[in-house]
Amino acid sequence: MGTVRKNIIIIGATSGIGRALAGVFATEGHVVGITGRREALLREMVSERPASFHAATFDVTDTATSITHLETLAAAMGGVDTIVISAGGGDTNVALDFDIEQRMIDLNVQAFTQLSDWAFNYFKGRGRGHLAAITSVAGMRGSRQAPGYSASKAYQINYLQGLRQKACKERMDIWVTDICPGFVDTPMAKSPVRFWVAPVDKAARQIYRGLQKRRGVVYVTRRWGFVAWLYRLLPGWLHKRL
Known part of the structure; x- marks a missing residue:
């Protein structure tokens, strides 16, 4: 049997993992709704695969309008089977500049919660x-280089756990997947120390396979699951000295 054709929305698809994942879904024969702030990039993607992509341009941090855009996109596609929230961002913030933290809170906490x-x-x-x-994986513990980023990702991880528990408790056929990358070769990877950096195309392919299997957590690449496990177990006295 071939792949069952589905309708997918990827929120934040103009670059990085979101864009690569949109390409994988399209290649596999799915219809993909793509969103982002940069209209020119969305138009470029649609021009490359007009039969595969539907686009909507908006900023997810504009919480007064973003849901209207999503509802319009979902209706235009005739309904949606899978929604992937790829819109997110982060910066190191050694100086604890609150403006930097505020941008991450607006995107990774407030917008993420509304979209979820x-x-x-x-x-x-x-x-x-x-x-x-x-x-x-940065959401497993706090980070002195990027305290706001690691905290916002911890929020997301726990929020998804709560939604997964809610779906189970209420006996709903809703699957919730936490896509948890380590380092992927995208502009988002701003840490001064990087290792096991995955090419974005390889990461997107692994994510696609994990979503097809409806896994609760998909570590990208798989070896980062072991790192996450070790990081969670790291004693507080040792973590403090890192």
Whole structure:
């Protein structure tokens, strides 16, 4: 049997993992709704695959309008089976500049929460669906270089756990996947120390396979699952000295 054709929305698809993942879904024969702030990049993607992509240009941090854009996009596609939240960002912030932290809170906490809630309730209304979001291994513990980023990713990880538990408790056919990367070769990877950096195309392919299997957590690459396990177990006295 071939791949079952599905309708997918990737929120934040103009670059990095989101764009690569949109390409994988399109190559596999799915219809993909792509969103982002940069209209020119979305138009470029649509021109390359007009039969595969539907685009909507908006800023997810504009919480007064973003849901309207998503509802319009979902309706234009005739309904959606899977929603992937790839919109996110982060910066190192050694100086603890609050403006930097505020931007991450607006994007990784406030916008993420609104998008997740909308997606979950959308699937609840349809009776089934799959919500996924890109978090980070950085969310396992606090970081002196990027305290706001690691904290916001911890929030996302726990929020997705809560939605997964809610779907199970209420016996809903809603699958929730935490896509948890280590270092991927994208402009987002700003840490001064990097290792096991995955090419973005390899990361997107692994994410696609994990989503097809409806896994609860997809570590990218798989070896980062071991790192995450060790990092969680790291004694507090040792973590403090890193």
